[in-house]
Amino acid sequence: MISVEQVSKAFSTNEGAVEALRGIDLQVDEGEFLTLVGRSGCGKSTLLRIIAGLVPPTGGKVTVGGRLVEKPRRGVAVMFQRPALLPWRTVFENVMLPIELMDGDSDPYRRKAGELLETTGLTEFATRLPRELSGGMQQRASLCRSLVYDPEVLLMDEPFAALDALTREELSMELQRICAASGQTVVFVTHSIDEAVILADRVAVMTPRPGQIRQIVEVDVPRPRSLGQTAHTETLSGYAAALRDLLFETPGAEAS
Amino acid sequence: MTFDSASVTAAEKAAAPDRAAAQRRSRMLPIVLPLVGLVVLLGGWWLVKIITGWNSFILPSPADVVTTIVDKWDIMISNTWVTVWETVAGFVLAVVIGVPLGVALAYSWIFDRMFSPILFGFNAVPKIAVAPLLVIWMGFGVLPKIVMVVLLCFFPIVLSTAAGVKSTPEELRELIRSLEATPFQAFRKVRLPSALPHLFVGLKLAISLAVIGAVIGEFVGATKGLGYLIVISGGTADTSLAFAALAFLAIISIVLYYALTAVERWLVPWAEEQV
Numbered sequence: 001m002i003s004v005e006q007v008s009k010a011f012s013t014n015e016g017a018v019e020a021l022r023g024i025d026l027q028v029d030e031g032e033f034l035t036l037v038g039r040s041g042c043g044k045s046t047l048l049r050i051i052a053g054l055v056p057p058t059g060g061k062v063t064v065g066g067r068l069v070e071k072p073r074r075g076v077a078v079m080f081q082r083p084a085l086l087p088w089r090t091v092f093e094n095v096m097l098p099i100e101l102m103d104g105d106s107d108p109y110r111r112k113a114g115e116l117l118e119t120t121g122l123t124e125f126a127t128r129l130p131r132e133l134s135g136g137m138q139q140r141a142s143l144c145r146s147l148v149y150d151p152e153v154l155l156m157d158e159p160f161a162a163l164d165a166l167t168r169e170e171l172s173m174e175l176q177r178i179c180a181a182s183g184q185t186v187v188f189v190t191h192s193i194d195e196a197v198i199l200a201d202r203v204a205v206m207t208p209r210p211g212q213i214r215q216i217v218e219v220d221v222p223r224p225r226s227l228g229q230t231a232h233t234e235t236l237s238g239y240a241a242a243l244r245d246l247l248f249e250t251p252g253a254e255a256s
Numbered sequence: 257m258t259f260d261s262a263s264v265t266a267a268e269k270a271a272a273p274d275r276a277a278a279q280r281r282s283r284m285l286p287i288v289l290p291l292v293g294l295v296v297l298l299g300g301w302w303l304v305k306i307i308t309g310w311n312s313f314i315l316p317s318p319a320d321v322v323t324t325i326v327d328k329w330d331i332m333i334s335n336t337w338v339t340v341w342e343t344v345a346g347f348v349l350a351v352v353i354g355v356p357l358g359v360a361l362a363y364s365w366i367f368d369r370m371f372s373p374i375l376f377g378f379n380a381v382p383k384i385a386v387a388p389l390l391v392i393w394m395g396f397g398v399l400p401k402i403v404m405v406v407l408l409c410f411f412p413i414v415l416s417t418a419a420g421v422k423s424t425p426e427e428l429r430e431l432i433r434s435l436e437a438t439p440f441q442a443f444r445k446v447r448l449p450s451a452l453p454h455l456f457v458g459l460k461l462a463i464s465l466a467v468i469g470a471v472i473g474e475f476v477g478a479t480k481g482l483g484y485l486i487v488i489s490g491g492t493a494d495t496s497l498a499f500a501a502l503a504f505l506a507i508i509s510i511v512l513y514y515a516l517t518a519v520e521r522w523l524v525p526w527a528e529e530q531v
Contacts, residue, residue, distance in 0.1 A: 054430055078434040084427040088449050088526040100445070101437045129526055 001185045002028040002051060002153065007060035008210075009046055019210035020046050024060070026204060026213065028185055035188045035200040037243060043211025044189045045157050051187060052078045052155050065152055074102070077151035081158045083138035085130040085145075092117065092126040095144045102149070109148060116144040119178060136167035143175070147182065154179075156188045160195065169227055172198050176224055193247070197239045198225045205246045215246055316496040321503065324496040331485070336504050338481040342398055342470040343508065346405020347463060354410050355455070358417025359443075368418075379411045384472055391477040401473030401481070408469035409462030416458020420451030453527040456520045463516050467509045482508075 004026040010017045020043040028034045036044040049055040051062055053072040062069040064076055072078075077098075085094045092113060099109040117123050120140040130138055139159060146154055160168045172195055179186055190196055196203045197219055205214045219239055221232045298318050305317045312320050325332055361368045383404065390400035424447045432442045474483025482501045489497035 052434060054433060072434040072436060074436050076434070078430065080427045080430065082425075082427045084425075084431045086428070086446065086449070088524070097445070098435050101432075101435050101441055131526065 001030040001032070001065060002026070002187065003063045004047070004051065005060050005062070007047070007050060007057045007062060009043070009050065009055070010058045021050075021057075022210040022212050024211070024213055028187060030185055031183045033179060033186045033188065033199055033201045035190055035196040035203050036206060037190060037193060037196040037203055037247065038206030038211070039208055039247060040191060042206045042208035044206050047206075047211065048078075048155050048157050048187060048189050052076055054078070074098070074149070075151050076153045076155060077146040077149075079142055079146045079154065079156045079159045081161050083130065083135075083142040085138055085141060087130055090127050090129060091122060091133070091141045094130065094141055095148050097145060098149045112150075113144065113148050116147055117141075120144055120174065134167075136163050136171060139163060139171065140174070143171075143178070147178070147184070150182070152185060154184045154186045156186065158189055158191065161190070161192075168192075168195070173224065173226060175199065180223060193240050193243050194227055196243065197236055198227065203239075203243060205243060207247075217243060217246075313493045313495045316499055320496045321499045324494075325500045325503075328497065328500070332500060332504060335480055335482050335485050335501075336508065338398070339467075339470050339474065339483065339505070340508055342401040342473065342481065343405055343466045343512065345398075346402040346469060347409055347466040347512075349402065350406045350409040350413055350462060350466070351459070353406070354413035355417050358414040359421055361414065361418040362421035375411070375414065383407050383469070387472055387476040390473070396477045396479060401470055401478065404473035405466045405469035408465040408472075412458040412461045412465070413455075416454050416456075416461075417451065420454030421447055423454060424450050452524045456516070456524065460513060460516055460520075463512045464509055467505060467512070471505065 004024055007021060007024040008019070009021040010019050012018075024047060026034075026047075036047065038044045046055060050057045051064070051069065053062075053069045053076070056070075064073075069076075085091075086097065089097070095113045095117065096106070096109065099106045099113075114123070114126075117126055120143065122137060122140055122144065125133060125137060125141075130141065133141065139162075143159070160171050163171065176199060186199075188196075188199055190199075200219050203217045203219060205217065206212065207214045217239065221235050221239070225232065225236060227236075302318055305315055308315070316324075361372065386407065387400075387404060390403055394400040394403065428446055428450065432446050437445070470481065471483035471486075474481035475487055478484040478487075482505050485501040486498050489495065489501070
């Protein structure tokens with residue numbers, strides 16, 4: 001579904017060029033949930049933005065659904081760390097924004113929007129303005145907006161990073177459920193190891209300066225997963241421990 | 257038990273009128289306090305008049321001014337309408353020209369670089385100095401006054417529009433890009449509405465300047481308007497009339513400002529608690 005080939009990115013700054021990404025190769029299958037984990041500044045958000053077509057790569061190429069990515073397109077929804085809701089629109093109107101920007105009949109989508117709000121527990125807040133909602137609820141509304149037009153791909157850039165730990169976990173659970181039902185291909189950027197393990201079919205671990213993919217770890221644990229006590233708690237914490245090691249070791253130290 | 261509950265109810269009943277009264281008080285305060293302030297000011301004015309014993313043509317008492325307003329009511333009102341008309345027409349014209357220009361400055365950096373310095377330069381020119389020129393070009397009618405109003409309120413409107421349109425948050429810009437919105441959709445649905453809180457800051461500044469602009473225009477080559485009344489009263493040493501005209505100008509300014517605030521509440525209710 002998504003294919004990233006030898007993608008590199010350099011930013012020019014006052015102190016000269018900074019290499020943000022080097023030689024990134026990545027394949028994401030249809031319906032797969034891939035998380036990109038790395039420390040701050042490892043270029044994971046940049047990689048996501050390149051896949052979204054918001055930022056052009058310096059070298060290499062990205063295709064989504066077989067088509068070369070040159071600019072943003074509707075089939076690829078992007079969700080940001082901030083909810084990015086329009087403050088003058090009600091929750092429902094915000095969710096319907098992508099539909100308004102398209103031509104054609106909006107009626108089936110109104111039903112879809114209603115269903116999404118129902119699933120995320122926002123039905124009674126549909127006519128409220130965003131500022132009347134908590135951070136977690138705003139991010140739920142933002143998720144509904146991303147899903148309302150059934151995009152093939154959902155790109156999420158640390159969408160839960162600004163939320164408190166419990167709300168975060170709650171939303172991770174919800175996201176698993178929603179994605180399992182809708183079958184979207186998801187790339188999810190995070191710096192939280194727990195989040196990465198719970199959500200991902202595969203975790204791509206990135207190392208910084210320049211951003212490279214260190215290793216891809218397949219998480220072979222049945223869903224739904226949670227951080228609570230389940231039959232797989234130990235397996236999950238094993239994965240988390242392995243990822244932690246990968247993130248803390250520097251590649252240089254490994255070579256010596 | 258029954259005794260207890262009865263006493264609670266009684267206590268509640270006793271407390272209820274107090275609460276209602278307190279609520280009424282808190283609603284009335286925003287209206288009452290400014291009036292108290294006004295009374296204090298008028299009292300001080302009167303006190304100065306009594307202590308100094310100045311003649312009415314140097315400092316009229318509040319009563320003198322009120323008498324003048326009542327005696328010359330027709331003149332006052334007809335001239336007030338002239339000034340209000342010039343102010344509002346000039347303000348609306350400044351909005352009609354200034355908002356699109358501000359949008360253009362925000363959208364095109366080439367346009368911005370080309371015209372911003374000129375704009376700043378024009379704004380640095382003292383507008384009063386232009387008033388005689390306007391009379392030469394446009395005569396003694398209403399037009400040069402309206403132009404003066406436009407000159408004064410144009411600049412804050414352009415600047416606040418440009419600042420507002422430029423201030424669209426980054427995440428909203430990326431959102432509309434990722435949704436493949438057309439430039440017009442992006443402007444209409446996101447950038448213009450998100451500019452409104454900024455725009456209103458400029459509009460409120462401009463409406464006060466608009467009244468000043470009308471008065472400047474009326475000081476030079478006018479035959480009517482509150483500014484003209486003030487000029488006349490200087491010639492006839494009718495200080496009370498000048499005071500009356502000043503009071504009316506203040507009222508015009510306040511009323512227009514609050515009218516604009518009402519429009520803002522209606523158009524931008526979502527921003528109320530952000531500012």
